[in-house]
Amino acid sequence: MDDFLPIKEDLAAIRTDRISFGQYNCVHSYPVHNVHSFKRVIDKLHYERILLGVELRKNNYIEEEVDIKYESKETHALNKSRKYLEMIFHKDEFLQEYDLINNIYLSAEVNDFIFMILNPKKGKKYFDVLSGKVSIDIEGEHERILWFEHDASDIYVAN
Secondary structure, eight states, X not given: OOTTOOEEOOXXXXXXXXXXXXXXXXXXXXXXXXXXXXHHHHHXXXXXXXXXXXXXXXXXXXXXXXXXXXXXXXXXXXXXXXXXXXXXXXXXXHHTOHHHHHHHHHHHHTTOEEEEEESOOTTOOOEETTTTEEEEOOOSTTOEEEEEOGGGSXXXXXX
């Protein structure tokens, strides 16, 4: 059986505590068994740019692992022990960084909140620092919002 086959999801059955739903068509999930299946999912989806949003402990290693070329980077302190990191990459550069992809998956496994936006709109804010929620308000035909289930067992894709 192909792991890449999406499963259409019922919102009542998925993790939505960090998501604020607005305009979207549907939500699908892809099973993620390990970092290789996660990389396969993000490799096969169609996009040119990817926004990585991470709410993490201030001593988390994701930010230090990023020594690749990125389009933009923002960091916001949330409290004494947590911060929000947002970076935008081009797909080719992102997919070549296996260590970064591995660290994203490992952080999602321990329930750090991680989301990705495929083909993000320039200047659009997806994460509300005050509420700690990602706004699912899809405006473009190719814009996609991805987030992990607890323990990174699935990745959800809203389009």
